[in-house]
Amino acid sequence: MSVIVATYLGAERIAGALRSLVNQSLDPGRFEVVVVSNGPEDGTPDVVRRFRAEHPEHDIRVVRTSRPGASNASNVGLASARHDYVTFVDDDDFVSRDFLAGLLAHAAPDVVVAAAFGDHVPGSRTVDFGGYLNRSVLRYAGSTVGFDELHHAASAHAGKLAPTRFARQVRFNPELASGYDVAYWSELFSRFGLDLRVVPLSAHAVYYRQLREGSASRTLSRRFVTERLIAIGVLDRLREEHPAYARTLSALASGQATHIGRYLRDHPDERHEVFAEIAERGLDEDFPYHSMNAHATTELVISYGFPPYQDTSAMVVARRIALADRPVDVLTHTMRGIRSVDERSLALVRRSVGRRMTVHGTPSFAGWAGIERFATEGMSRIAAREAELGAYESVYSRAMWPAAHVLGALCKARNPEVSWTAEFSDPLLHDAEGRVRESVVGPSEIFDEIEAACAARGVAPTTSRNLFEWLEKIAFALADRVVFTNVNQRAYMLEHTPARDTVERALEVSEISPHPTLPPEYYRLAPSGYRLDARKVNIGYFGVFYSVRGVGDLLAAIQGLSPDERRRVALHVFTDKPDETRAVVDAARVGDVVVVQPYIPYFEFLELSTHFDWLVVADARVAHTHGVNPYLPSKLSDYRGSGARIWGLVERGSVLDTLDLDAKTELGDVDAAREILRNTSSRVTA
Incomplete structure (x- = not known):
């Protein structure tokens, strides 16, 4: 097996990782250590060479690349690996004495092997084995499971052994300093359908992660957000290419969105900028906003x-x-x-x-x-x-x-x-x-x-x-x-x-704070399919009918229209009580003019409202019981965004009565309501 250690300016910290590798219980002849020193020169190769001189029985090599970044270094390491299996160890982490032996003992040509994880804070003597990553791994200790059952551990960079022949066919994205692990391992598992085998606890194979401030995974910046969006883009592509893993890849995308949410919690002013980038990258339709928002x-x-x-x-x-x-x-x-x-x-x-x-x-x-x-x-x-x-x-x-x-x-x-x-x-x-x-x-x-x-x-x-x-x-x-x-x-x-x-x-x-009105784009989201007769004046009423509110004035006004006038008018009532309302309409003998329908979905209602000639909003008749009318129908706010003319059936002194509407008639004034119907119907060509 080949152990790849990518290091950036790691001269002062790499010794711990190397020390844990030369102290392995596995025969030194069965593994090599490939250290990839990337970025500016800081003496790391000299540290590695001294270590190799002190441990001549171990195959330790150092490879230099001037291009910085863990992704590029990992690709260089994969190209340099000479053995059948490959694992990655970060330069500031370390592994248990039986880590390599435990991985190799359970290796197979078509599986990735995973070890347990322990989180260690530098300078402390304690290790936390209760992290979410380790809890998920330990649940399946000694078992072989699919990518979808253990996707968080499967997509973590370290603590795993993969067949080199598969690992070399996927590349780490050099654009990414964070999120590269999720993008790489998700592609590896989904493309080749690999399973994950978890080493049993008896093997004592543990990967110790150092929780170091300032590491790529713990630094939040605007570039960090872009990198996580790139990773989500990769996961979206994989979901289309490998639909069997769609749910798993969506869950991983949600995990990436949580990192963006943490950033936005500290930088709320950049929210719209992030939204714009999500749209520019074509991610908006399926983006896991819920995960981002929950952390923001x-x-x-x-x-x-x-x-x-x-x-x-x-x-x-x-x-x-x-x-x-x-x-x-x-x-x-x-x-x-x-x-x-x-x-x-x-x-x-x-x-x-x-x-x-x-x-x-x-x-x-x-x-x-x-x-x-x-x-x-x-x-x-x-x-x-x-x-x-x-x-x-x-x-x-x-x-x-x-x-x-x-x-x-x-x-x-x-x-x-x-x-x-x-x-x-x-x-x-x-x-x-x-x-x-x-x-x-x-x-x-x-x-x-x-x-x-x-x-x-x-x-x-x-x-x-x-x-x-x-x-x-x-x-x-x-x-x-x-x-x-x-x-x-x-x-x-x-x-x-x-x-x-x-x-x-x-x-x-x-x-x-009056009820809010949505901007025009919401009125174009969902065509209703409801057809209006263009040869008539189409009047719409959307609302609940109860004892103090309704369109009784309109029904009475319609009764007084001539047959010719009635043919030119259609009142469309959408209500939560269609059967009861139809009974009222039938009793008033205006069924030839009034069409009663149940409520339609909200966005269909918004779209349909833009096609009416008139929209009617009615006050509650409450002055005699309340003294002052405290109600303002919320439908008015929806009507205001439609572009249709608004007709208010108002109670004198109400808030609705004070507003600038296209037409207003006082409750109970049937003659005034009939006059509006006549005036509007007269404009319709016979």
Whole structure:
């Protein structure tokens, strides 16, 4: 066997590696040591020659190359190797006395042999055998496994013995100072279908890695990012050439992306520059952004519903994430059984979301047991992540689903240093009909813990145990930012909260942030296939129907149109309750004009919205119960990006009423609505 030792300016450190090699239990006649000194001359060849003179029984050679880099040196070493098998030892590492004997005893023409790993910090007397690499190897000690079963160890540069006839047919990429090992060994295994044989523990074959600061694998630089992208490009190519290993190669690409994420965590201003390079290299479509983001972020988003589930609040959160364009982790709850799934909606956040932590179980809007379980399991997931990658610096939660704010408050209570942003989509304590929502918070350590944090802020104890009253209180008392979607919502919620001692603080930390509108490119992602009759005025309405909101005005207006006018108009209603809505349409006898459809996937909706002549958005009719209308339909923000004309059915004094829309009619004013229909239909050529 040939042992290749690549060394760059290694005169002062190579002795340890050489000493461990000349002390091997393997007969010196069965192996050679090829030292490849690369880069500028520093006296390394002289050190090697002295070592050879002191150990004449060993075949030790030194080869010089002026081109620096471990990749080039490894290629030179492979070209110089004279034996049937080859292994690599870094110049600052060392190996156990039985390392070479253990590898060679288990060598075969069609396998790569792997030894155990130990991590050693120079200057210490301890060796860590608990690293992820060694744990994976020891799991298969004494076994022969495929590349896909042990890909992390298989793609590491050191600690393995390979048949020279295969090793010479693959070249290390000279462009790479890091990531070259993953690119090389992945190609070797996937091209030739080699298995990996792990030496049994009884062989005492151990490769000791020195964890030296400043080594190529531990230095982060912009060039480091480029090298990891080159390696990912190699893995993408191999995945196309060898589809049997696609999953394994994807996992290795994710590992490379984590290194880029660590770099971006320290250099967030370079994020767009890295995105541009990913696109330039043609890697965007399958790039493992999740792995990169998980190691780059210090922000957590708590969104009870989240894509791919089609939930209104979930999609608002996703739009905020997309437009913020910062890496985040997301903690969410499964919505299986109560929300439909649209996998394509994940495209909104694929470049931004890192780790997605999902709590499973039955979704709960108001039941305390389910909310408490979400908070408890959520904190467990957060603690595990923070133990691995460090504490989050900021947390954002959004409620219509109350559990999000409970977990957000718990995060704040346990880590007062974290910055918590709490957004309200609508009032929580009062429903759309002005009634007080009620649900009892049972005896709970979580409740007590959050109450204690509120008390530390000087906020009076909660006495009613009404979940919805408590939710508004804890957000107003603890959040560093409280976000409302419109000014009326803020005024209404602060006026009606029973926690009067939180109002002043909530005003100080609050801000108004309307629902976000996506840029035009999102409206071109997914053609809907839904056909509109170009001979008619096509009016679109997308939304939930409930007692205080709908298109009753339009249905009544259509009833008063002449037969000729009706032929020129089509109202397309997309709703979560198509059967109930069709019944309303049939009862109004306007089925010849109104087409009712179930909701369509989000990106199809965006694309379809660009083809309508008019899009209708309707206020909730709540002034008589609320005094002020605190609602602003989130669909308006989607409509704004479509380019279509927007028609608002508004309640006087609402936020929607104050906006500059293409047309507005007051709720209940059927004559005004009919006049708009007549005016628009008259422009259609018969």
